Amino acid sequence: MLAPALANLAIGVPAIIPLYLTYWLLTDYLPSPCDAFAPDPELSNCDYHTLDHAPVMMFLLTVTGAILLLALLTVDILGPRRRADARPGRWLAMATLIPAPFLVLLCLAKT
Numbered sequence: 001m002l003a004p005a006l007a008n009l010a011i012g013v014p015a016i017i018p019l020y021l022t023y024w025l026l027t028d029y030l031p032s033p034c035d036a037f038a039p040d041p042e043l044s045n046c047d048y049h050t051l052d053h054a055p056v057m058m059f060l061l062t063v064t065g066a067i068l069l070l071a072l073l074t075v076d077i078l079g080p081r082r083r084a085d086a087r088p089g090r091w092l093a094m095a096t097l098i099p100a101p102f103l104v105l106l107c108l109a110k111t
């Protein structure tokens with residue numbers, strides 16, 4: 001029971017990057033009041049700094065998210081199938097620990 005928890009916590013440390021990128025897109029980019037068809041860009045109270053960074057952040061989210069899913073597939077699904085004694089259900093249940101390091105850092109940043 002300890003091996004799946006430690007393995008998924010170890011995946012959670014590099015998973016901080018795609019989780020932060022998702023957090024940024026949901027908290028900074030989506031609520032942005034930018035109107036592409038505004039007659040005067042100054043009237044929309046748009047943060048162009050956020051708009052400039054959005055394509056890069058989305059690309060990085062795609063790349064790091066794919067790497068995270070590949071690691072999750074390798075560790076939690078393919079790994080237990082190679083071992084006869086390990087059940088994949090126990091490993092997949094411990095996958096809920098992957099966002100734990102990000103949530104701890106997010107809570108520490110808010111205080």
